[in-house]
Amino acid sequence: MDSATVNDLGVIDITLIQLILAYVFVVILVILVKKQNISREKQIILATTRMTIQLVLVGYVLDFIFDNPHPLATVAIFLIMEGFAVHNIIGRMSASPGSAMKKVIGISMFAGTVSSLVFFLVAVIGLEPWYYPRYFIPIAGMLVGNSMTGISLGAEHLVSRIQEEPERVEQALMLGASPETATRKISNQSFYNAILPTINSMIGMGIIFLPGMMTGQILSGVSPLVAIRYQIAIMLGIMGSVTLTVFILVKLGVKTFFNRRKQLKIKN
Amino acid sequence: MFLLQNVKYKNILTVEELQLGEKAITSISGPSGGGKTTLLRLLNNIISPDRGKIFYQERNLEEYEPLELRRRVMMLPQNPILYGDSIRESFLKAQEFSGSEVSLTEAEEMLEHLHLEKKLEDSTEELSGGERQRIALARLLLISPETMLLDEPTASLDSSNERDIVHFLAEFARYRGKKMIMVTHAPEVAASVADQEVIIEDGHLRSSKFNSP
Numbered sequence: 001m002d003s004a005t006v007n008d009l010g011v012i013d014i015t016l017i018q019l020i021l022a023y024v025f026v027v028i029l030v031i032l033v034k035k036q037n038i039s040r041e042k043q044i045i046l047a048t049t050r051m052t053i054q055l056v057l058v059g060y061v062l063d064f065i066f067d068n069p070h071p072l073a074t075v076a077i078f079l080i081m082e083g084f085a086v087h088n089i090i091g092r093m094s095a096s097p098g099s100a101m102k103k104v105i106g107i108s109m110f111a112g113t114v115s116s117l118v119f120f121l122v123a124v125i126g127l128e129p130w131y132y133p134r135y136f137i138p139i140a141g142m143l144v145g146n147s148m149t150g151i152s153l154g155a156e157h158l159v160s161r162i163q164e165e166p167e168r169v170e171q172a173l174m175l176g177a178s179p180e181t182a183t184r185k186i187s188n189q190s191f192y193n194a195i196l197p198t199i200n201s202m203i204g205m206g207i208i209f210l211p212g213m214m215t216g217q218i219l220s221g222v223s224p225l226v227a228i229r230y231q232i233a234i235m236l237g238i239m240g241s242v243t244l245t246v247f248i249l250v251k252l253g254v255k256t257f258f259n260r261r262k263q264l265k266i267k268n
Numbered sequence: 269m270f271l272l273q274n275v276k277y278k279n280i281l282t283v284e285e286l287q288l289g290e291k292a293i294t295s296i297s298g299p300s301g302g303g304k305t306t307l308l309r310l311l312n313n314i315i316s317p318d319r320g321k322i323f324y325q326e327r328n329l330e331e332y333e334p335l336e337l338r339r340r341v342m343m344l345p346q347n348p349i350l351y352g353d354s355i356r357e358s359f360l361k362a363q364e365f366s367g368s369e370v371s372l373t374e375a376e377e378m379l380e381h382l383h384l385e386k387k388l389e390d391s392t393e394e395l396s397g398g399e400r401q402r403i404a405l406a407r408l409l410l411i412s413p414e415t416m417l418l419d420e421p422t423a424s425l426d427s428s429n430e431r432d433i434v435h436f437l438a439e440f441a442r443y444r445g446k447k448m449i450m451v452t453h454a455p456e457v458a459a460s461v462a463d464q465e466v467i468i469e470d471g472h473l474r475s476s477k478f479n480s481p
Contacts, residue, residue: 168351171348174344175365175366176335176338176365176368176413181365182365261334262334262335263316
């Protein structure tokens with residue numbers, strides 16, 4: 001501990017030289033990969049560089065926004081997060097979604113995260129002013145990030161299953177099923193796939209791993225008892241946000257596959 | 269029962285005028301790829317024509333609430349999906365889709381009528397095409413909608429089974445006052461029971477004739 005600098009909060013500051021030392025892991029990895037002829041050095045270096053630049057930039061941006069809190073800046077950051085999340089979801093889908101489905105992804109992401117965020121910040125945290133960026137931005141980031149993973153998994157299942165097996169849906173319609181009933185099994189599985197990572201992470205939390213936010217708080221000097229309260233609250237918020245976004249996605253998403261005559265649109 | 273006027277669907281089917289399904293059994297035959305299945309799909313309103321009108325009981329199909337129509341006019345496709353790990357589950361699924369009660373006691377009897385020695389607990393996994401078709405057929409007969417559109421319901425059966433089942437279907441329809449419109453690859457079998465025989469070739473109506481009782 002002699003060489004480390006400890007600040008007023010009892011937090012060890014990492015100096016630039018110490019930070020550079022951490023890159024030793026990357027050097028080791030690159031050497032290993034080269035020796036094994038895996039030829040992925042470029043990707044490792046690119047990912048490390050991207051991560052470094054992105055985090056440095058975001059550090060400065062957040063530092064500025066935290067020092068100059070303004071509702072418009074907070075909302076702008078939130079919208080950028082949402083935009084990237086939606087872009088990411090659509091870009092990663094193996095089966096290309098139609099324009100109506102893209103809209104549904106955007107609507108469900110926005111409606112689900114905004115309503116859970118408002119509830120969380122106002123009712124649970126009691127944040128004042130509501131746009132206080134030190135709380136708003138990291139919490140919004142966690143809700144948006146987890147909902148993005150949920151929607152990705154849910155939308156992927158929904159779109160690919162209906163596109164791969166339209167007969168399954170259509171034959172149920174032939175027997176008089178409503179579009180909702182004809183797609184119920186697919187919808188339920190989409191919903192389950194979407195919430196599974198959140199459920200799994202809740203089950204393992206505290207035993208298999210310590211969550212990032214809690215670890216961060218503890219490292220920055222917050223008592224573990226306060227950190228767990230935040231962590232429990234944020235996990236419940238994440239579950240709420242994921243559930244709500246995916247619920248809206250599935251409900252609206254199914255409708256995009258049918259026309260007003262309740263006919264499946266992707267066949268013939 | 270059904271009246272098609274000036275109907276066109278892509279380059280697959282064009283029908284100027286056709287009346288069908290007035291009597292209990294209508295057979296539709298013709299070479300494969302000629303538009304027979306498309307005709308059934310149009311009648312089930314699972315697809316809509318690009319132009320023209322289709323009437324069911326003197327009412328345009330487009331005026332029906334789709335669910336109401338498909339619960340009165342149901343279609344059995346050529347390769348039916350059974351939706352369920354067991355035969356029982358398959359019947360229960362049909363009940364859920366159609367909103368009509370399906371009696372499981374009658375289900376076993378119906379399977380016997382269709383020459384299928386299976387129990388409701390039996391798995392649907394290793395069934396042959398013909399067995400799957402008969403289970404799906406039994407399912408539809410138990411739901412018993414007023415009109416049944418059957419796409420080659422006996423295609424995977426040997427000729428003696430086929431003849432027996434077609435006769436059973438005809439009897440069922442007449443006795444219960446139901447209508448069946450049946451696409452068939454064996455017109456001679458269908459002809460023996462059909463009240464109306466329709467032939468479709470290359471996407472056009474070749475002929476439609478009514479048989480005297």
